[in-house]
Amino acid sequence: MTAAAPAIAVEGLSKSFGGxxxxxxxxLTVPAGKIMGFLGPNGSGKTTTIRLLCxxxxxxSGRGTCLGLDILTxxxxxxxxxxxMTQKFSFYEDLSIVENLDFVSRVFxxxxxxxxxxxxxxxxxxxxxxxxLAGQLSGGWKQRLALAAxxxxxPRLLLLDEPTAGVDPKAxxxxxxxxxxxxxxxxxxxxxxxxxxxxxxxxxxxxxxxxRLLARGTVAEVIAAAGLTTFTAQDSGxxxxxxxxxxxxxxxxxxxxxxxxxxxxxxxGGGDAALLRHSLAPFLANPDFVWREDAPxxxxxxxxxMGRSTDNFAGGAR
Amino acid sequence: xxxxxxxxxxxxxxxxxKEFIQMRRDRLTFAMMVGIPLIQLILFGFAINSDxxxxxxxxxxxxxxPFGRALVASMQTSRYFDLVRFVASEDEADALLxxxxxxxxxxxxxxxxxxxxxxxxxxxxxxxxxxxPAATLGALGALETMARTALDRDLTGSLAGLKxxxxxFELRIHRRYNQEADTxxxxxxxxxxxxxxxxxxxMTALAVTRERERGTMENLLVMPLRPIEVMLGKIAPYxxxxxxxxxxIVITARLVFAVPIVGSLWLLTLTSVVFxxxxxxxxxxxxxxxxxxxxxxxxxxxxxxxxxxxxGFMFPFRGMPLWAQYLGxxxxxxxxxxxxRGIMLKGNGPGEIAAEVAALAVILLVVSVVAxxxxxxxxx
Numbered sequence: 001m002t003a004a005a006p007a008i009a010v011e012g013l014s015k016s017f018g019g020x021x022x023x024x025x026x027x028l029t030v031p032a033g034k035i036m037g038f039l040g041p042n043g044s045g046k047t048t049t050i051r052l053l054c055x056x057x058x059x060x061s062g063r064g065t066c067l068g069l070d071i072l073t074x075x076x077x078x079x080x081x082x083x084x085m086t087q088k089f090s091f092y093e094d095l096s097i098v099e100n101l102d103f104v105s106r107v108f109x110x111x112x113x114x115x116x117x118x119x120x121x122x123x124x125x126x127x128x129x130x131x132x133l134a135g136q137l138s139g140g141w142k143q144r145l146a147l148a149a150x151x152x153x154x155p156r157l158l159l160l161d162e163p164t165a166g167v168d169p170k171a172x173x174x175x176x177x178x179x180x181x182x183x184x185x186x187x188x189x190x191x192x193x194x195x196x197x198x199x200x201x202x203x204x205x206x207x208x209x210x211x212r213l214l215a216r217g218t219v220a221e222v223i224a225a226a227g228l229t230t231f232t233a234q235d236s237g238x239x240x241x242x243x244x245x246x247x248x249x250x251x252x253x254x255x256x257x258x259x260x261x262x263x264x265x266x267x268x269g270g271g272d273a274a275l276l277r278h279s280l281a282p283f284l285a286n287p288d289f290v291w292r293e294d295a296p297x298x299x300x301x302x303x304x305x306m307g308r309s310t311d312n313f314a315g316g317a318r
Numbered sequence: 319x320x321x322x323x324x325x326x327x328x329x330x331x332x333x334x335x336k337e338f339i340q341m342r343r344d345r346l347t348f349a350m351m352v353g354i355p356l357i358q359l360i361l362f363g364f365a366i367n368s369d370x371x372x373x374x375x376x377x378x379x380x381x382x383x384p385f386g387r388a389l390v391a392s393m394q395t396s397r398y399f400d401l402v403r404f405v406a407s408e409d410e411a412d413a414l415l416x417x418x419x420x421x422x423x424x425x426x427x428x429x430x431x432x433x434x435x436x437x438x439x440x441x442x443x444x445x446x447x448x449x450x451p452a453a454t455l456g457a458l459g460a461l462e463t464m465a466r467t468a469l470d471r472d473l474t475g476s477l478a479g480l481k482x483x484x485x486x487f488e489l490r491i492h493r494r495y496n497q498e499a500d501t502x503x504x505x506x507x508x509x510x511x512x513x514x515x516x517x518x519x520x521m522t523a524l525a526v527t528r529e530r531e532r533g534t535m536e537n538l539l540v541m542p543l544r545p546i547e548v549m550l551g552k553i554a555p556y557x558x559x560x561x562x563x564x565x566x567i568v569i570t571a572r573l574v575f576a577v578p579i580v581g582s583l584w585l586l587t588l589t590s591v592v593f594x595x596x597x598x599x600x601x602x603x604x605x606x607x608x609x610x611x612x613x614x615x616x617x618x619x620x621x622x623x624x625x626x627x628x629x630g631f632m633f634p635f636r637g638m639p640l641w642a643q644y645l646g647x648x649x650x651x652x653x654x655x656x657x658x659r660g661i662m663l664k665g666n667g668p669g670e671i672a673a674e675v676a677a678l679a680v681i682l683l684v685v686s687v688v689a690x691x692x693x694x695x696x697x698x
Contacts, residue, residue: 054540056697080542090537107541 007032007157007188008053010064010071015048015057022048024211025062030190030204035183037202038192041306045211046192047087050159053190054084067156080108083150087161089142093135097126097145100134101152108153116152124148124178140171147178151187158182160191164198176201196299207305214305219298228257228296228304229276230269239288246289253279257304269300271308346609350616354623361627361642369456370637373421374402376414383431385486389442390424396464398457411445415494417670418656421447421454421636434486441488448493449663450504453634458491465489495580495663506575507662508631510567511654514590515597515625516618518560522601523614525552531610536697545693549686553598560594561587571662580665586658589675593654596682599689600650606692625651653677 008030015023023045030036038046051057053066055075064071066078091100101120105113121127124144129137134145143163150158160179164172176198183189183203191202199205200219207215207222215222235243243266250259250268255275260267266289270276284291296304341348375393379386393399402420405411411423425443433440444461446454465485496503526548529535538548564587571577600621608614626632628642629651635643646652653674660666660674 051697056536056539058696058698076542079540082540084537084540086533086536088533088536090533090535092534093532104541107543 005032005068006030007034008064008066008190010053010066011062013049013052013062013064014060015045015052016060022211023052023059026208026211026213028206028213028216030188032188033183033186034203035179035189035191035201037199037205038190038208039194039199039205039302040192040208043210044208046208047161048211049208050084050161050190050192054079054082054159056084080153081155082157082159083153083155085146085150085158085160085163087165089134089146091134091142091146091149094133096131096133097121097137097148098130100145101149104149104152110153116154120148120152140167140175143167143171143175147175151182156187158187158189158191160189162192162194164193164195172198196297196302199298207302209306215301223296223298223301226296226301226304227271227273228269228300229271229273230258230267230294230296230300231276231280232262232292232294233266233268233283233289234292235264236288236290239286241286241288243289246283250279250283255279257307258300260303267300269296269304271304344613346613347616350620354620357620357623361624365628365638365642365645366633367637368452368633370453370634371397371456372400373398373453373457373636374419375399375422375424376403376405376411376420377401378405378408378411378423378425380428381426381430383429385431385434386426389426392464393424393461396460398460413670415445415447416660416664416666417673418447418660422457430487437486439486439488441490443490443492445492445494447664448496448499449659450630450634451493451496451499451501452504453636454493455499461491462489502575503577503663504659506567506571506577507658508655510564510571510658511593511629511651512626512631513563513567514560514594514654515651516622517563518556518594518597519601519604519621520615520618521556521559522552522598523604523608523618524611525556526602526605527608527611527614539695539697545690545695549599549602549689549693552602553595556598557591557594560598561590564590564594577662579662581661581667585668585671586661589657589661589671589678590654592675592678592682593650593657596650596678596685599682599685603685603689603692606689606694625649628652630655647677648681650678650681653681 006029008028010029011027013023013026013028014021022043026045026049028049038049040046048057052059053071055071055078059072067081069075069078069081071078092103095103098117098121101117102113105117110116118127121130124147126141126144126148129141134142137145147160147163150160158179164175167175172195179189179191180201191198193199202219204216204218205222206213215225217225233243233246241249243261243264246266247259247261250256250266255270255272255277256268256279257270258268268276268280280291283289377390379390390401394401399422402414405414405423408425411420411425414420415423423445425445427440427442430440430442442465444458446458448454465487493499526535529538568579568583568586572579601618604617604621605614608617624645628638628646629635629649630646631651635646635652638646656674657666657671657678660671664670
């Protein structure tokens, strides 16, 4: 494989469960050595896509390669070269850190096993806790253990499914430092997340909603492509109307795709600038608020994209 | 509405309602709730008979006279005995008893008819396989009653005087393998099979479902492990556990219950591995079916019940109707009981238990194939 070949290249991947299309004709390319952020609301098909990529699920249709290997026919080979970190901690809670890593290293039949386990423990700062039971670790340490187990066999691609969910900010920051260090060593990383700050740490992001890829590119590209116009209204403290009243008054007006309170401020925006300005006109003149046009954030873009796509999962108990 | 102890009927109702909803969602549990009583009823009701009839019998007829034949005929009329075959020698009869192919051997001595006619009251030897005393109890009782009247029809004319008073021949019953008809001798070796079945099936049934329930299965699947490696890896540790159980039971049987160990312990050790592996493979198969640990437990219990009732552990195997016997033949415990009782009580050697061990091996093979095929390498 040449350096230019993508780590992941899939076309038209579809998967449905019980008549519900969870992944819908998804095409995605992830360049080698990059960190690709995988974003989207809950149930948008991120986990299913990741499972399709590593062969845990068989696609209904579509084709593609992972590290140059066919995802349909070569998944055993793919599995040897990827590290997959599941959303839920999936190592043995009744085994210690080092016992878990020993297990993984034996399963992968690693040469120079002991040295690699020791080096990985060292790299992730787990050496001092090596004999603690995994079940007794806090969320942040569990996640470190999971990452350690995923990179032990020196994979070329990491698939991380919401690795930082429920982890404190400091542990998250340290985790991302590790991810960047790994990418600097040449690893490709596909990481799904709900955190906007994490999305901004990625080289590129892909936004998925209801099984479809809605946006792709660098953060700046995705924001620009959305074509959003946003305003922030600050309560001037002089008038009778409060921010909450303004939010109620604005809700449902044409052109307002998002209305979100942030403390004493209200953030509004829409895809159609002219229509937005028209709807806002009476309020812009209201002296109760100080208005300011500002640049849309990534979160604005996502909420806007989410509002546009339709939920095909509504109704029915599982 | 508040009842005493601070319990609220509304809160109680909330809990009850939730339990019912969960019960309804868990289809397997629901099926078990109906299935287990039904199966119990059918098994207890139709299959189990503690006074078995139609027990296989071999006849060694060295007399070939009319009274011998009349006797065998009236034994069959009693419905307790089914004549399987005539044998030519004692060795042949012994072999049939040892292999469990017949339950009784009736030896009619030379000149039996002539000596009966002379009023000499010759001895008639009936050997019974008494490994399971309960199985032969009814038949032997019937035999003693019958002995008085069996030849009445043939004792006519000048022989009529031999009727009435004492039986015209002396009935000698020889209980083989378990002379004191001690039930413990039969139950304790059998318990070895029962204990192994119960613990090993449950242990492996839980082993894989636990991985699934805790979410570690996804990780196992994505790692380069083959199904056969997972299965053998799960099973092997429990083979050791099974052997510890065998050792504990054999030692206890010997020391506490004074059960004789006639045959070779090595042979028992060797054959146990097939039985242990078969149970573990069954447990593994259950764990590929069950969605959670509760279901795995239920499936194990569902399997355990017929194992106890239809294997010949609790009730005489031959007392069951044919359909139940066929069902029993599918269960590993049935075959292992024959092996373990054969080795411990009868002193069976490799030749005599080969067929039962082969049956266990077939069960092991079939179940293993099912288990490996059922084990999914994906989450589809």
